[in-house]
Amino acid sequence: MGILVVGSVAFDSVETPFGVVEEVLGGSATYFATAASYFTDVSLVAVVGGDFPEEHADFLRSRNIDLRGLVRNPGDTFRWKGRYGYDLNEAQTLETRLNVFESFKPSIPPEYADADFVFLANIDPDLQMEVLRQVNKPRIIASDTMNFWISSKPEALKKVIGKVDILIINDAEARQLSREPNLVKSARMILSLGVKTLIVKRGEYGVLMFAGNSIFAAPAYPLEKVFDPTGAGDTFAGGFIGYLANTGNLTDAGIRQAIIFGSVMASFTVEDFSLNRIKSLDYREIEERYRGFKAMTHFEDIPEPE
Amino acid sequence: MGILVVGSVAFDSVETPFGVVEEVLGGSATYFATAASYFTDVSLVAVVGGDFPEEHADFLRSRNIDLRGLVRNPGDTFRWKGRYGYDLNEAQTLETRLNVFESFKPSIPPEYADADFVFLANIDPDLQMEVLRQVNKPRIIASDTMNFWISSKPEALKKVIGKVDILIINDAEARQLSREPNLVKSARMILSLGVKTLIVKRGEYGVLMFAGNSIFAAPAYPLEKVFDPTGAGDTFAGGFIGYLANTGNLTDAGIRQAIIFGSVMASFTVEDFSLNRIKSLDYREIEERYRGFKAMTHFEDIPEPE
Numbered sequence: 001m002g003i004l005v006v007g008s009v010a011f012d013s014v015e016t017p018f019g020v021v022e023e024v025l026g027g028s029a030t031y032f033a034t035a036a037s038y039f040t041d042v043s044l045v046a047v048v049g050g051d052f053p054e055e056h057a058d059f060l061r062s063r064n065i066d067l068r069g070l071v072r073n074p075g076d077t078f079r080w081k082g083r084y085g086y087d088l089n090e091a092q093t094l095e096t097r098l099n100v101f102e103s104f105k106p107s108i109p110p111e112y113a114d115a116d117f118v119f120l121a122n123i124d125p126d127l128q129m130e131v132l133r134q135v136n137k138p139r140i141i142a143s144d145t146m147n148f149w150i151s152s153k154p155e156a157l158k159k160v161i162g163k164v165d166i167l168i169i170n171d172a173e174a175r176q177l178s179r180e181p182n183l184v185k186s187a188r189m190i191l192s193l194g195v196k197t198l199i200v201k202r203g204e205y206g207v208l209m210f211a212g213n214s215i216f217a218a219p220a221y222p223l224e225k226v227f228d229p230t231g232a233g234d235t236f237a238g239g240f241i242g243y244l245a246n247t248g249n250l251t252d253a254g255i256r257q258a259i260i261f262g263s264v265m266a267s268f269t270v271e272d273f274s275l276n277r278i279k280s281l282d283y284r285e286i287e288e289r290y291r292g293f294k295a296m297t298h299f300e301d302i303p304e305p306e
Numbered sequence: 307m308g309i310l311v312v313g314s315v316a317f318d319s320v321e322t323p324f325g326v327v328e329e330v331l332g333g334s335a336t337y338f339a340t341a342a343s344y345f346t347d348v349s350l351v352a353v354v355g356g357d358f359p360e361e362h363a364d365f366l367r368s369r370n371i372d373l374r375g376l377v378r379n380p381g382d383t384f385r386w387k388g389r390y391g392y393d394l395n396e397a398q399t400l401e402t403r404l405n406v407f408e409s410f411k412p413s414i415p416p417e418y419a420d421a422d423f424v425f426l427a428n429i430d431p432d433l434q435m436e437v438l439r440q441v442n443k444p445r446i447i448a449s450d451t452m453n454f455w456i457s458s459k460p461e462a463l464k465k466v467i468g469k470v471d472i473l474i475i476n477d478a479e480a481r482q483l484s485r486e487p488n489l490v491k492s493a494r495m496i497l498s499l500g501v502k503t504l505i506v507k508r509g510e511y512g513v514l515m516f517a518g519n520s521i522f523a524a525p526a527y528p529l530e531k532v533f534d535p536t537g538a539g540d541t542f543a544g545g546f547i548g549y550l551a552n553t554g555n556l557t558d559a560g561i562r563q564a565i566i567f568g569s570v571m572a573s574f575t576v577e578d579f580s581l582n583r584i585k586s587l588d589y590r591e592i593e594e595r596y597r598g599f600k601a602m603t604h605f606e607d608i609p610e611p612e
Binding site: 259 | 323392487488489490491508511512514521522523524525528529530531532559562563565566590593596597600602603604605606607608611
């Protein structure tokens, strides 16, 4: 089954303790689509400026990503500049230039409207709702958001969340959205908004999933080289939704496997700047790291009580 | 097999967002011994003052903890006063009065010297070494330490660590000890000091184990009520070493199960102040929560490559 993703395509300038890059390919839709492309067909809706080089579009096409929804408008592409210290969990934003993204109004090509899976990356909740009006009953709607929208457009955001099956946010966002410091209570409040599955991303500590009475904890992969965490969250979402769309298995067991595939993709992303590491993975590498997650988390059960 | 623990017995005054307690029973050896007592015999070496009430000693004896090594000296018992905010991962120490603990020289009763398992709680590394001189080739030596000893007595500490089989410290301490921000590299450096198994505690994010080429990640149990994190680390160590001593199974699989039992005990501790929650657990509750950890971390493997 195919995925429609709506989000940003951007140029990132990033400084970490391990190096500096200028104006490399980034953006939530870019990371998501590239990760998901290892599992299923992806159609991308986003906007770029006249300065967007054809080689980047060629790369995305080489990953079999459908770019008919990638609009090229007059002006410059969205730019983000950030810095990470040794605590790679938090980025310090140095500069954001929205450029053509400022007036972005997502227009879903008619041939995308029947997508079975829709991922609304972190954009204005009014635009997320605009996307939902243009699609025909997708099987699964998943979305991300950020602190800025939680504080500036809480009502619009809650409306979108009410229509979403899977919400993928980080722990600070979950606490902010629910106004509840305890994560278990926070999750229960968010599920009461209508979300079926809540994924809470915790950076180097992995993710927690809450759905009904099921809780699943997945660690992050302990890496010797964490070069640049940019895009880890969107890559997680891409691997996660990509695997779900590939199998169509929406059971608790299927969702847990998908979470591990998402974690695998995120673990590759952070090993290099931009999309360098996930540009051309071998599917066997992905499966090998999945088995690494299994080895890292496995322990024997104890006998059932008599 | 029995355990010898050497550490502190204290009165804690603790303030959390959920309440306040004054001069309740605490201390590393107390938490450790109580948790371990669910799995095996424990002998405790520590010092208290003349103000230590018999009811506390009676409680420890009721858990079958051997108190022949609990010295009562003239003066007051060790007191610690601390506060936690909503971020329950870090305590703010408001006051430490060492009292009789200041001149504590651990003297191991001869009948303890053959203990198979020795746990050196967080005390001066010179005293930890003093303990090791008084015991006869225990099967396993485990120890804890803290930032204060890492910065003030690094050489003495490294000597102790060179004799330890299992080191149990938190992530900040691992980074400080190795002077390496990356946890995987940090772990490798610490293992090179002679430690066979390194356990890195990460508070609400669980623990990581490093041993040879094996890495094991265990989450913390997501709780709706986290009342007071005091003693969580020592309770973890007590459940962990307690289960190891009970089974004598020191294989990778046995250590992983022991880590889960440690995590179970820590999850009970934080549900109430002092030792209130772990005072009188039913072993079936412990096993039930172990199964909860299994349910929370389980995911299906993928087929092996052909």
